[in-house]
Amino acid sequence: MTVLKTGRLPALAFVFAIAAPVAAKESIQYRNLLTPLLETGTDIIDQPIVYPSGNAKITSAIVVIPPGKDTGWHTHEVPLFVHVLDGTVTVDYGDNGTKVYKAGETFMEAMNWPHNGINKEEVPARILAVYMGSDDKTNTATVPGPK
Secondary structure, eight states, rough: OHHHHHHHHHHHHHHHHHHHHHHHHHHHHHHHHOOOOOOOBBBBOOOOOOOOOOSSSEEEEEEEEEETTTTEEESSSEEHHHEEESSEEEEGGGGGGGEETTTTTTEESSSOOEEEEESSSSOOOEEEEEEEEETTTOOOOOOOOOO
């Protein structure tokens, strides 16, 4: 029985030695499939991204803003990844200016900063929104606009 147990160790070492290059090769292969959209530590108005405390809760949604409509002034208590799928969205950040995002563009939305997304085009704007929140934080809260 002792011989069998010690005999397994070299066999396992051999399996891991063979698997390590395969795992590295798979990582390279997987990386070759990726098209990076965004890598950042700050949001669109250069605030550091801070994850909320509590139990993690990820919410993803497609947001559609019809032509000539807006989201209304709001804030986000959680990091929000945004990828514009179709159309153009103009976001008014009040004192931080206005930015225009077109299909294919990706950004981290401002946290705890009032803003309003507006579709000034004649076609619907569609965005993928991924909220990286928690059970005790609100993804989106309505706020009064600037005066």
